[in-house]
Amino acid sequence: xxxxxxxxxxxGAAEGTRVVVMGWVKxxxxxxxxxxxxxxxxxxxxxxxLVVTKDEVPEAMWEAATGAGNxxxxxxxxxxxxxxxxxxxxxxxxxxxEVLGPSDGAKYPIPPVKINLETLRAITHMRPxxxxxxxxxxxxxxxxxxxxxxxxxxxxxYVHAPLITGADCEGAGEMFQVTTxxxxxxxxxxxxxxxxxxxxxxxxxxxxxxxxxxxxYYACAFGSIYTFGPTFRAENSNTTRHLAEFWMIxxxxxxxxxxxxxxxxxxxxxxxFRHVLENNADDLAFLEEFExxxxxxxxxxxxxxxxxxxxxxxxxxxFGRLPxxxxxxxxxxxxxxxxxxxxxxxxxxxxxxxxxxxxYLAEVVYKKPVIVYNYPKGCKAFYMRMNEGCAxxxxxxxxxxxxxPRVGEMVGGSQREERLDILLAKMAxxxxxxxxxxxxxxxxxxxxxxHAGFGVGFERLVLYATGMGNIRDAIPFPRTVGQMIx
Ligand code: 4AD
Ligand code: MG
Numbered sequence: 288x289x290x291x292x293x294x295x296x297x298x299g300a301a302e303g304t305r306v307v308v309m310g311w312v313k314x315x316x317x318x319x320x321x322x323x324x325x326x327x328x329x330x331x332x333x334x335x336x337l338v339v340t341k342d343e344v345p346e347a348m349w350e351a352a353t354g355a356g357n358x359x360x361x362x363x364x365x366x367x368x369x370x371x372x373x374x375x376x377x378x379x380x381x382x383x384x385e386v387l388g389p390s391d392g393a394k395y396p397i398p399p400v401k402i403n404l405e406t407l408r409a410i411t412h413m414r415p416x417x418x419x420x421x422x423x424x425x426x427x428x429x430x431x432x433x434x435x436x437x438x439x440x441x442x443x444x445y446v447h448a449p450l451i452t453g454a455d456c457e458g459a460g461e462m463f464q465v466t467t468x469x470x471x472x473x474x475x476x477x478x479x480x481x482x483x484x485x486x487x488x489x490x491x492x493x494x495x496x497x498x499x500x501x502x503x504y505y506a507c508a509f510g511s512i513y514t515f516g517p518t519f520r521a522e523n524s525n526t527t528r529h530l531a532e533f534w535m536i537x538x539x540x541x542x543x544x545x546x547x548x549x550x551x552x553x554x555x556x557x558x559x560f561r562h563v564l565e566n567n568a569d570d571l572a573f574l575e576e577f578e579x580x581x582x583x584x585x586x587x588x589x590x591x592x593x594x595x596x597x598x599x600x601x602x603x604x605x606f607g608r609l610p611x612x613x614x615x616x617x618x619x620x621x622x623x624x625x626x627x628x629x630x631x632x633x634x635x636x637x638x639x640x641x642x643x644x645x646x647y648l649a650e651v652v653y654k655k656p657v658i659v660y661n662y663p664k665g666c667k668a669f670y671m672r673m674n675e676g677c678a679x680x681x682x683x684x685x686x687x688x689x690x691x692p693r694v695g696e697m698v699g700g701s702q703r704e705e706r707l708d709i710l711l712a713k714m715a716x717x718x719x720x721x722x723x724x725x726x727x728x729x730x731x732x733x734x735x736x737x738h739a740g741f742g743v744g745f746e747r748l749v750l751y752a753t754g755m756g757n758i759r760d761a762i763p764f765p766r767t768v769g770q771m772i773x
Contacts, residue, residue, distance in 0.1 A: 292331035294367070295377060301367050308335060308379065309362045311416060312390070314399070317353045324352065326361060329415070332422050332573035336370060336378040337363055344381065352384050356392025357399060358416070361385065401580075404760050411764055411772045419577050422570035423753045423760060426563055430748055433562035434515060434536055437555050443511040443538060448498025450517065453490060454723065456500050457668050461521045462493040463531075494519035497742060498537050499670075500727055503703065506539035506738055507730045513538040515745075525768050527757040528642070528695065530746060532766040539740035545672075545685040545702040548739035549658050552689055552698050553606050555743070556656070560598045563752050571595055578754050594754045597692070600655050601751075607657035609648070611683065612636065614659045617652060618644045624651070636681075639666045640688070645695040654692070662686040669717050670727075671701040673709055687741065694751050700741020707731040 289306045297304070310328030317323075320341040325334035339352040355361060362385045370378040392399075396413045407414040414420045435445070451465055467487045468474065483491050498514040505512045514537045522529055538551065563571070575592035582590045609617075615636050623629040624647045632641045640648075640659065649657050661674060661683040671684035689698035704710045710731055714721065721728065749761035759765040764773060 290330035291328045291335045304367050307364045312355050312359045322352045332569045339381045351386045355386050356390045358390035358395040360388040422573045427749045433559045437558045438513045443513045444509045446505045446512045448501040448514040452495045456497040463519050465492040502539040506541045510541045534745035536743040541738045543739040560601045604655045607653040611662045637663045642695045645690040649690045650692040656691050660687040672704045694747050697747050698741050698743050702739040705735045
């Protein structure tokens with residue numbers, strides 16, 4: 288059995304080669320004595336054109352071919368033939384065809400007409416069969432491969448952080464609680480009604496928001512590590528960039544400071560997009576056409592697709608680097624992101640940059656990714672390293688966010704506070720109990736060292752690489768506030 292992707296790339300010398308292909312019917316059109324069918328097997332964005340000639344196959348096979356509805360699975364055999372059609376290298380004159388699983392084309396959940404992405408989200412079980420989700424998921428796969436490839440080649444060890452945890456790493460209080468249930472009894476109310484001393488773990492348990500603290504323990508033993516796994520946030524934000532379950536890549540590096548942490552994030556992101564440019568050419572071409580059509584449908588005048596161009600911007604340029612205080616100054620100089628559009632949230636020193644500010648910096652000011660660093664301590668997590676020499680009331684931490692055009696925050700990271708006394712003072716100030724972080728504090732008591740790391744939102748990486756506008760289309764099964772299908 289040959290994959291359609293392999294077959295379509297075959298050189299001219301492959302003419303006449305006998306192949307067996309298996310896939311799902313995309314289109315099927317019958318003329319008197321000819322049946323033209325296209326099939327796709329998920330290996331690439333292109334379809335393979337099949338031609339069945341009535342007089343050359345047994346009657347039963349002709350009936351099976353002409354009756355194969357959209358979505359049916361088929362096994363076909365034939366010898367490759369150069370296609371007379373422009374833009375299509377090969378076609379397959381069918382010598383034998385078998386319908387493995389029939390499909391009633393009229394009832395097939397994916398209609399043959401254009402279908403919008405929102406409608407597709409309601410059929411998460413079938414949308415991987417569409418061209419657009421096929422391209423997105425193949426690119427997602429490439430990004431996962433490039434992630435392991437980059438870190439493994441750079442000497443990082445892959446660490447599996449736990450999904451069930453007792454600690455709120457980010458301190459934002461947006462966690463999902465985990466408890467046991469006896470379904471034979473009435474459901475207990477969470478919170479005070481659950482007696483945690485008798486519950487499974489003997490104490491409250493949650494789904495992790497970040498593997499960072501576990502990652503730090505391992506960096507403090509192995510030097511350079513990374514985690515790559517699902518993380519969960521019960522954020523009540525119904526936006527195009529937030530999921531309740533998303534995947535995060537979290538490298539953690541011992542003996543590393545903030546500038547070196549930035550270098551690592553930059554090299555990693557560049558590696559990922561270079562990998563996609565080099566390995567997903569036909570998916571990118573497909574998504575560019577998809578973007579052109581979408582823009583035309585929405586009546587947008589500039590119907591140029593810029594997907595590859597946008598990836599090249601990342602691959603070919605150094606990222607901008609900008610202290611937070613200067614970022615606030617830049618954003619404060621204008622009244623809003625565009626002429627006549629005021630800021631929804633005017634910038635204020637001491638508060639997080641809003642998505643509108645982040646996009647303005649990356650899209651309008653830098654026109655490429657930019658790393659904003661040294662954020663006010665009040666808007667970041669407890670573990671970030673305090674910067675020295677700050678004016679009173681203007682204390683900052685060694686934090687960094689990588690901001691991308693279109694996406695906004697792609698990466699959040701920092702140099703970690705390795706000084707025990709300063710960390711303890713900060714935790715007391717933020718009301719965190721020492722006993723909840725005793726293991727974390729031990730790494731500062733026994734052989735502490737400067738270290739740094741960052742977290743990359745994997746779906747935001749997929750968003751940028753595919754040009755999709757909504758994070759729900761960047762993950763196979765999106766979970767967002769108020770919505771979970773399959
Ligand atoms: O900035 P965040 O919250 O940082 C951390 O969790 C750190 N512990 C990471 C570290 O230093 N090891 O999240 C990191 C990234 C964000 O920049 C964003 O790309 C993504 O995770 N992210 C989300 N992606 C999708 N849906 C959400 N609800 C997300 N929240 C954060
Ligand atoms: Mg962040």
